[in-house]
Amino acid sequence: MSDLRQCEIVCVVGARPNFMKIGPVMRALDNAGIRAQLVHTGQHYDAAMNERFFADLNIPRPDVNLEVGSSSHAVQTAEVMSRFEPVLDRLNPRAILVVGDVNSTIACALVAAKKGIGVIHVEAGLRSYDRRMPEEINRVLTDQISDLLFTTERHALDNLEREGIERDRVHFVGNVMIDTQLHNLDRAVPWRETLQAAGIEPEEFAPAGRYGVLTLHRPSNVDAAEILEPLVTTLSTIAKDLPLVFPLHPRTHNRLRSFGLEQHLEDVSIAVLPPAGYLEMLGLMKDAKVVLTDSGGMQEETTALGVPCITLRENTERPVTIDEGTNVLVGHDTEQLQAAFRDLMQHGGKQGRIPYYWDGNAGERIAGIIGDWLGLPGATRATG
Incomplete structure (x- = not known):
């Protein structure tokens, strides 16, 4: 003190x-x-x-x-x-x-x-x-x-x-979160360095240089096996078409283990990382083809970066990211999740603009x- x-x-x-x-x-x-x-x-x-x-x-x-x-x-x-x-x-x-x-x-x-x-x-x-x-x-x-x-x-x-x-x-x-993002953008850790630090070879993981970022931590998504299992199964399928980088929250890690779902992350193109620092996450997001998340802040950060975002929540307190930005809300509906991902792969995903101020x-x-x-x-x- x-x-x-x-x-x-x-x-x-x-x-x-x-x-x-x-x-x-x-x-x-x-x-x-x-x-x-x-x-x-x-x-x-x-x-x-x-x-x-x-x-x-x-x-x-x-x-x-x-x-x-x-x-x-x-x-x-x-x-x-x-x-x-x-x-x-x-x-x-x-x-x-x-x-x-x-x-x-x-x-x-x-x-x-x-x-x-x-x-x-x-x-x-x-x-x-x-x-x-x-x-x-x-x-x-x-x-x-x-x-x-x-x-x-x-x-x-x-x-x-x-x-x-x-x-x-x-x-x-x-x-102010966008103030922080813009202030630190040139200090962001390149995504390849973040993977290499975790012992993952970037060129083998994403040979075309294209990947998505996944975060998942909210109790509404991870605390019930009947919700988490279909989500993880669908995300594993998505990862076959687009490799996913998954900084794993301790809460989610514990739930995956207790529900016996860890095998869904094996033998697919999901790079499971420990929780990442801010500059590492910024580097991962800014070069991603898509971010799949249940985080509130990342909905805003992706809109400011112009990166498509698929939000795994039933509602959002940040509707401006949907009305003006790059965000699509799919909830727990795996069919909506797959449809949003198909649109991304076929048409580039939702385009938006940076909100005023x-x-x-x-x-x-x-x-x-x-x-x-x-x-x-x-x-x-x-x-x-």
Whole structure:
């Protein structure tokens, strides 16, 4: 823990999806002369992966690590709250800034709101309208108690207004995850190097230089054998036509093993890798023919890269990637999955465009609005 000092903004991260969003915000706050400190709740508790992400993304080392670790949703949320409160008392900020929709987001926002400290939510207004998703509950509740809400696309305002949130609290600034992507694009690790590091010969695996990327980790996809087995069987068939690179999430690995499905990944063109760092994943995605995923962030990243995306979910909180981008939603329906893949192979897949304000400058817009809100001199309000 570094030397704690009073600051204007406490920025909070808790899990891997947050890391990719906080870097541009911290840089922009620093450039604007706004004093900020970073608190890592430790919700993502893999120390090696934490170090990797902070190094890859040039994120400043956290001033505080609460080291909460994994547990049930209720226990983890409560533990973050109890450990965050004394830190907040000591730092005495004017506001906290939370990103995304993980348990740490709502936990820290609740503590701040109950203490009369301002709450700023980056990536507000995203809705899947599926309350079975814990992230959806976190999103809705965090938005309700936030003083400043920063959105990634215009339609998020409609979602928020339907929930009674005043328009003047909401600011459309763009997508900080795309800031990170554009900032690091020339540092991406080439896909061949990533395969070679895993002991796989790229020219043998994908002799034509064409491959797809597969990620799978959501409980709705991997926790029930009756859903996971047909998915894996279909993906194994797809891999016969297009080799797939599969960075394997620990949760998915455990489920494949416990359901006796590991053999579906053998003797087919699926390169199973350990969880990849950000720069490795960026390199894999940018040169892929397609990305098949149940990740929310990768739907956005593929749209920004112009890479076709087939999303293995029944719904998405990022509809702009479907309306404007390269994303196709197929759910658990293996026939829809095969149809989307056939279209890709025959016609090149869905073409899209980059949404407005996904230009690499969201962090600067956020810092300008925060500076204005705090009454700091020289702040410039973003418009949109």
